[in-house]
Amino acid sequence: MTDRDDWQPLSRRGHISTREQALLEGVPDHLIRPLKTWIAAYLADHPKLTGRVALQMRIALDTPDPEQLVEAVAASDLSLLLDVVDVVLHLDKGLWWELDVAGPEPTMEAGLADWLPDFSWPKGSKAAAVEGLDDMLMDAGSAFEVDWHQRCLQRRVDATAAIAAEQAMSMDAxxxxxxxxxxxxxxxxxxxxxxxxxxxxxxxxxxxxxxxxxxxxxxxxxxxxxxxxxxxxxxxxxxxxxxxxxxxxxxxxxxxxxxxxxxxxxxxxxxxxxxxxxxxxxxxxxxxxxxxxxxxxxxxxx
Structure with a gap:
């Protein structure tokens, strides 16, 4: 839910015609540790959610320990870490509440500059953590991003096409x-x-x-x-x-x-x-x- 642009580091400017050509499938090496850390931090102090995610992933845990879950999944198939994130976003009713009911809060900086947001998720909220995940995936060049409406991961799509589709999705069909x-x-x-x-x-x-x-x-x-x-x-x-x-x-x-x-x-x-x-x-x-x-x-x- 943050603004996106087509900026590229100096060494890559001019060498990639579109951002999509650089998108990476699965979990590349540079994303492994950040993704593990995000999952463990998000599930910390949430044993029930951790247990449900483990069941969905068909992972046997001694205790509902996020670290154990992360390492067990990674040992099986690193790309399944994305499935863990997908399941977490889908199962967490607390996140659903923040997205569908509570919503973001007005910022004190609203209107001071066009690059400053008028609204933001409260610090420490689940939605703020998911926003950080979305930024992480974008910065890492992942082929996936957060689908805020379905509360899951989806393949990254051209922003203009996504907006047009979203408008059509609000209609009767x-x-x-x-x-x-x-x-x-x-x-x-x-x-x-x-x-x-x-x-x-x-x-x-x-x-x-x-x-x-x-x-x-x-x-x-x-x-x-x-x-x-x-x-x-x-x-x-x-x-x-x-x-x-x-x-x-x-x-x-x-x-x-x-x-x-x-x-x-x-x-x-x-x-x-x-x-x-x-x-x-x-x-x-x-x-x-x-x-x-x-x-x-x-x-x-x-």
Whole structure:
């Protein structure tokens, strides 16, 4: 929840075209000790939470000791330290309270300079510790960051794309869209589930607009209707095509026909790939936004 920028140390400027190209998977050597220290400090004096995390990780502990948990996980697979963090964020109800109810506090420096925050988490709070974790992961070049809404780790995504998706998630189709996002960028991606949820998100947004009186409608039926009755619909951008919905129909068709995992056992069936899921979830966010904001509408003559 802190500001991000594209600053790079002097020796790396000009050598990496984007920050994402430098992102590191797993737990690189320089992150091992800081991550272990963070986990142990966060779980200190929380034996119940430590015990639950150990159970989730299938780690047998003599006592609910965070240090023992950390070393046991690291001895098994260093990358699983990220899973420990993921589980901690998901299970800690105290953190949930701070994020969803208590919230950050106004700062005394608010308004003095544009780089000073207007709000901050109280010193010693769990949210402040998680904010420190998020900064640590960013500084270490990790491919993962904190998902503050789902209270877990997610794969680092371009900030502009993430903001656009977040806006779409606040709409009626947001439940499906957020599930697609987590299945795409979470610690354990599930591309087929992500694609399924992306389809459901667009259906939830499009069907009430295009086929409001129908039953058992699908995105395929929405696609067919827009193709057959294109003269009845328009887009907010008129352009040189008088607001033709042909571009919209093409995008919906791309998403629908690319859903190869929906017919198990069929000749074209296969699991969706990760790159397909990523494209699908961002395309779905755009389509959800269009349908929910009136960018797709009946022509006035209709």
């Amino acid at each position: 947001g439940t499906h869209l957020r599930a697609a996002w987590v299945a795409t960028y979470g610690r354990h991606p599930d591309p087929s589930k992500a694609y399924d949820e992306a389809i459901r998100a667009v259906e939830a947004a499009a069907i009430p607009v295009v086929l409001p009186k129908g039953t058992r409608e699908t995105l395929g039926k929405v696609h067919a209707h827009l193709g057959n009755a294109s003269n009845k619909w328009e887009l907010a951008i008129e352009g040189t095509n008088d607001g033709s919905v042909a571009p919209l129909t093409e995008l919906i068709g791309l998403l629908w026909k690319g859903h190869v995992a929906r017919h198990a056992g069929g000749p074209a069936f296969r699991p969706q790939r990760q790159d397909e899921a990523q494209m699908a979830v961002h395309l779905a966010a755009t389509l959800v936004h269009w349908f929910n904001t009136g960018a797709v509408r009946l022509r006035k003559s209709e």
